[in-house]
Amino acid sequence: MSENTEFNSDDLIADRNALDQINRQVVDEFRANGGKVGGPFAGSDLILLTTVGAKSGQPRVSPLVYFEVDGRILIAGSFGGSPKAPAWVHNLRAQAKVRAEIGTESFDAEARELPRGERDSLYPRVVEKAPQFGEYQAKTSRAIPLFEITRA
Template sequence: MSEEFNSDDLVADPNALDEMNRKVVEEFRANGGVVGGMFAGSDLVLLTTVGAKSGQPRISPLVYFDINGRILIAGSFGGAPKAPAWVHNMRAQPRVRVEIGTESYDAEARELPRDERDALYPRVVEKAPQFGEYQAKTERVIPLFELVRV
């Protein structure tokens, strides 16, 4: 994926976000989990949630963080005032599908309690400093979720 994007634009335009996600998913699956563009060099997971209202599968490409053998994802949405849709979906139905590289498995998403989140978020920022910027942009606490294989 060679296109760059502006996270504020994607938050404002759900169709642009869906199109970007579709292209990333396609590239991820075609290249065994490796993508270019803004995600080049990042650890990427394809997270499939069930739509809270629709009941339909929703695929979101997300940066993940392996911290002490735990797979963590952050509901940053680029520091937008609201959480991304996948957070709402996962809170309603925590059973998810995870794709990392060429491996795919079912997982249970566990939202970290505030004290655990606060202890681990600095580790996320060490690995990807933009997540510190995202937290600074918003008044909400960006949630962390652990994806636990079932």
């Protein structure tokens, strides 16, 4: 993604094709630059998560911001505070085995959705690191799920 690319997450959620195009650009830039990207994700810790489509059975690559909390890798299914979860959440709930890429490293992993109590205790730590995730939670009535990614 170029430094000048700007987007509104609400617009992207409504336009699946635009979201897919942005995600492909982020994935390409991530892989070309050893896990570093510019634009709105510059300086963020990104993980590429390859899941298996719950309906299609096809591999799906999602570039996601991750949070290291107490040595754990956490990802949040915020979808910008949309009332529905992103597709990758449904994929993880159907199949927890994933492929993860962080920087130049690629590894097999497993995703575990945190139970509500554990999620509720850790979500404020995510918000400390990225305050917009507090705004996302405030926009929706669903509890934004947290997943822990662990090496297989």
